[in-house]
Amino acid sequence: MVEAWADDAALDALNAWLESLDADARLAWALANTPGRAVLSTSFGAQSAAVLHLVTRQAPELPVVLVDTGYLFPETYRFADELTRRFGLNLHVARADESPAWFEARHGKLWQQGLDGIERYNQSRKVAPMQRALDALGATLWIAGLRRSQASTREHRRVLERAGNRWKLHPVIDWSDRDVGGYLKTHALPYHPLWDQGYVSIGDVHTTRPLSTGVDAEATRFFGLKRECGLHEPAAIATSG
Numbered sequence: 746m747v748e749a750w751a752d753d754a755a756l757d758a759l760n761a762w763l764e765s766l767d768a769d770a771r772l773a774w775a776l777a778n779t780p781g782r783a784v785l786s787t788s789f790g791a792q793s794a795a796v797l798h799l800v801t802r803q804a805p806e807l808p809v810v811l812v813d814t815g816y817l818f819p820e821t822y823r824f825a826d827e828l829t830r831r832f833g834l835n836l837h838v839a840r841a842d843e844s845p846a847w848f849e850a851r852h853g854k855l856w857q858q859g860l861d862g863i864e865r866y867n868q869s870r871k872v873a874p875m876q877r878a879l880d881a882l883g884a885t886l887w888i889a890g891l892r893r894s895q896a897s898t899r900e901h902r903r904v905l906e907r908a909g910n911r912w913k914l915h916p917v918i919d920w921s922d923r924d925v926g927g928y929l930k931t932h933a934l935p936y937h938p939l940w941d942q943g944y945v946s947i948g949d950v951h952t953t954r955p956l957s958t959g960v961d962a963e964a965t966r967f968f969g970l971k972r973e974c975g976l977h978e979p980a981a982i983a984t985s986g
Contacts, residue, residue, distance in 0.1 A: 756905070756907075759905060760903045760904050760905055763904040763905060764904060764919070768799060768916040768917050768920070769799065769803070769916075771904055771914070771916045772799065772800060772803055772888070772914070772916045773803060775886060775888070775905070775912075775914045775916075776803060776804060776886075779885060779886040779912050779914075780885060781883065781884075781885025781886065782808075782882060782883050782884055782885055782886070783804065783807055783884070783885070783886040783887075783888060784807065784808045784809075784810055784878075784879060784882050784884035784886070784887055784888065785797075785800050785801075785807055785808070785809045785810070785888040785889070786809075786810045786811075786812075786875065786887065786888070786889050787809055787810070787811055787890065788811070788812075788821075788947070788948065789811060789821050789824050789825040789828065789937070790821075790937060790946065790947045790948075791936060791937045791939070791940050791944065791945060791946065791947050792890075792922075792925045792926075792929065792936060792937070792940075793828070793890065793937070794828055794929060794934040794935055794936070795890075795917070795925050795928045795929055795932075795934060796890035796916075796917060797809070797828055797832055797834065798832065798928075798932055798934055799916065799917070799928070800888060800916070801832050801833075801834065805832075805833065805835075806835055807835060807888075808835050808837050808882050808884075809834045809835055809836050809837065810837045810838075810839055810875065810878045810879070810882070811825060811836065811837070811838050811839065812838075812839045812840075812870075812871050812874050812875050812878075813838050813839065813840050814840075814841070814845075814870040814871060814949055815840070815841070815844065815845035815848075815870070816845060816870075816949040816950050816951060817948075817949060817950070818939060818947065818949075818950055818953070820937065820938040820939050821937070821939075821947060823938070824935075824937050824938060827935075837878060837882065839874040839875055839877065839878035840874055841869055841870050841873065841874050843869075848869070848870070852865075852866075852869075854951070855869075856949070856951050856952050863952070879911070884911060885910075885911055885912065886911065886912050886913075886914060887908055887911050887912070887913045887914070888913075888914045888915075888916065889913065889914070889915055889977060890915070890916075890917055891915045891917075891918060891977055892915075892917055892918055892919070892920050892921075892925075893918055893919060894920070894921050894922065895946070896962075899918075899977075902915060902918055903915070903918070904916070904918055939955075942955055943955035943956045943957070944956070944965070945962050945965060946962065946965055946966050948966055952966060953965065953966060954966075
């Protein structure tokens, strides 16, 4: 149980053991051994169908949280509808208090105001709504589909981490793009519709670009100024819960 691996040394040992398990076994262990309520977050991004399928096979009633900034691609909203119907998701949509129009009237287009503006935008439109949703759902275990191969900022992330007063599980942390593609093919699951147009990481319309020659995959988000949207950065994790 949680008390047995709350200290650093025990958590290190537990992660070493979790690394030896496959994603299904990691998820099963966490659902059985972390008290309270588990919640899955999703962006309905390029390869999200894999993690949604993986998790909801074991826990079909699990709350699934999408942060809707108000600026997602139309294809993302339709993809969310498609997968919600297909998997029967218990979907919870988290939003900022201000509508996009009101937000821009007050703050302008923050994503056009350099790195500081992007970080303020992410905190307001993504991080704060997610934290409120996790609090409202009483989440003690936050499951997310982070993978080390997605970005240099994720290379050292672990299967199980502390997230403030919660635990955060990354069951597919060691999956490659090939692993995800194989899973999608095995289970006849779709990629995001924009995948075929070269979008490898899909967020908001105004800060997402397709992959092109000479451009690193990490530079397709936030004009290359940063990779993470804030939801999974250490500062956000430390204050959640």
